[in-house]
Amino acid sequence: MDLQTIREQDGRYLMPTYGRFPVALEEGHGATVLDGEGKEYVDFGSGIGVNSLGYADPGWAAAVSAQAARLQHASNLYYSEGQAALARRLCQLSGMGRVFLCNSGAEANECAIKLARKYSFDTYGKGRDTILTLQNSFHGRTVTTLAATGQEVFHNFFFPFTEGFDYVPAGNLDALTAKADGSVCAVMIELVQGEGGVRPLEQEYVKALRRFCEEKDILLIVDEVQTGVGRVGSFYAYQQYGILPDIVTSAKGLGGGLPIGACLCAERLGGVMTAGTHGTTYGGNPIACAAAQYVLDRVTAPGFMESVKEKGAYLRSAIEAMPHVAAVRGLGMMLGVELAKGTARQAAEACLEQGLIILTAKEVLRLLPPLTITRQEMDRGLAGLRKVLESL
Numbered sequence: 001m002d003l004q005t006i007r008e009q010d011g012r013y014l015m016p017t018y019g020r021f022p023v024a025l026e027e028g029h030g031a032t033v034l035d036g037e038g039k040e041y042v043d044f045g046s047g048i049g050v051n052s053l054g055y056a057d058p059g060w061a062a063a064v065s066a067q068a069a070r071l072q073h074a075s076n077l078y079y080s081e082g083q084a085a086l087a088r089r090l091c092q093l094s095g096m097g098r099v100f101l102c103n104s105g106a107e108a109n110e111c112a113i114k115l116a117r118k119y120s121f122d123t124y125g126k127g128r129d130t131i132l133t134l135q136n137s138f139h140g141r142t143v144t145t146l147a148a149t150g151q152e153v154f155h156n157f158f159f160p161f162t163e164g165f166d167y168v169p170a171g172n173l174d175a176l177t178a179k180a181d182g183s184v185c186a187v188m189i190e191l192v193q194g195e196g197g198v199r200p201l202e203q204e205y206v207k208a209l210r211r212f213c214e215e216k217d218i219l220l221i222v223d224e225v226q227t228g229v230g231r232v233g234s235f236y237a238y239q240q241y242g243i244l245p246d247i248v249t250s251a252k253g254l255g256g257g258l259p260i261g262a263c264l265c266a267e268r269l270g271g272v273m274t275a276g277t278h279g280t281t282y283g284g285n286p287i288a289c290a291a292a293q294y295v296l297d298r299v300t301a302p303g304f305m306e307s308v309k310e311k312g313a314y315l316r317s318a319i320e321a322m323p324h325v326a327a328v329r330g331l332g333m334m335l336g337v338e339l340a341k342g343t344a345r346q347a348a349e350a351c352l353e354q355g356l357i358i359l360t361a362k363e364v365l366r367l368l369p370p371l372t373i374t375r376q377e378m379d380r381g382l383a384g385l386r387k388v389l390e391s392l
C-alpha cells in the first residue's frame, strides 16, 4: 500500500485518536528506519522510548523468535519459568522485593494504585485512600490513571473520574505536606516528567519527600515508565537520586518493542496483592518476557550505562551549540530542547523532511533515542536538526 492508500484506510476505519505525522515506517536497523517510499530516517524517538535497542536488533529478534517457536502464551493459571526468571532479575536490579507483570505503563500504575490503597486499607482501615501526584505529571490513559495525571486538560469528557487524587506543584515540599493529612496513602511522582516537557525533579526535594513519606507511612510510588531500564544512565532514575521507593512502575523500554509492564514493590509490601485481588490475561506473556530478558542482558552489560551517559552528554552539548536553542534539559538519553523561536511541533515536522524522527513534549522537542544509537547515527540526526534550527 502506498502512503496515500494507508492514510485513506486509516482515516476511514481507525478511531481518529492520534495526530499522526505523515509517514508510515516499514523497516529499520539500529537507529535508522525506512518508510514505504524508501526514504531513510534517523530515529531520535524510539517509538516513544520503547525500542531501547533500536529496530530489529538481531539478538533481540532471535530471542523473541525462539520463544515464539516454543510457547507463545500460557495462562497465568500455570507457572512460568520466563516470569519467575524475569521477576527475580528485576528485583535484583531494582532493590525491590516483588513484581506484578502486566502489559503497559498505565496498567503498571493501576497496580501501584491498587496496591497502595489496599496496603492502607489493610493497615489503617477505610478512608485513608488519597494519592497525591504532581502538577504537570503523566501517568496513563485509563480512567483512573487520567485522574492520577496532574494536568487539567486530561480531566475532561469521561466523567466521572476515579476519586481520591489530589495534585501539588512539583518541587514544593511545603505544598505537599500541607495536603498530607490523615487521608493520604501514597504520593506518586515521575523523577523526570516526560510528557510534561522533560522536567527533572531536584535531588534535595526528592530526598526530603522520601523522608517525609517514610515518617508518615505514606507510600512513595515512582513512575519509571519513561525513565526506566537504562534510559537516564542508571537502571532506574531513583538510583541516581539516592532513594529507594516503596513502589516502582516500569514499561516502555522494558520489552524493547513488545508490550510489557511491571509494578515492583518493596519486600514488606510483597504480600498485599493476594490471590484474586489482581490479574491480567496477557501479563508476563512468554514472548514479552523473553524480549525483556534480552533487553536486560544488554543494558546491564559492563559499560552500557556509562555509554548512555556519554551519548546523552554528547547530544546535549551538540544541541546546546545550535541556533535558537534556549535550553536543553533532562537526564541521560532523555532530553528536552526548549526553542527560542517557532513551535516544537513545526520543528519536528521539518525534521521529518530532513530525515530525522524527533518527538515533542508540551513546548519542547524531546529526544529518546535508542540506547544503542551509534556516533554516526547521532551525527546524521544532529545534522538534520541543525539544518532545521538554522532555518527557523
Ligand SMILES: *Cc1c(COP(=O)(O)O)cnc(C)c1O
Pocket: 103, 104, 105, 106, 107, 109, 138, 139, 140, 141, 190, 194, 195, 223, 224, 225, 226, 251, 252
Ligand atoms: C507513557 C507513560 C505512561 C503510560 O504508559 P502506556 O504504556 O502508554 O500505558 C505512564 N507513565 C509515564 C511516565 C509515561 O511516560
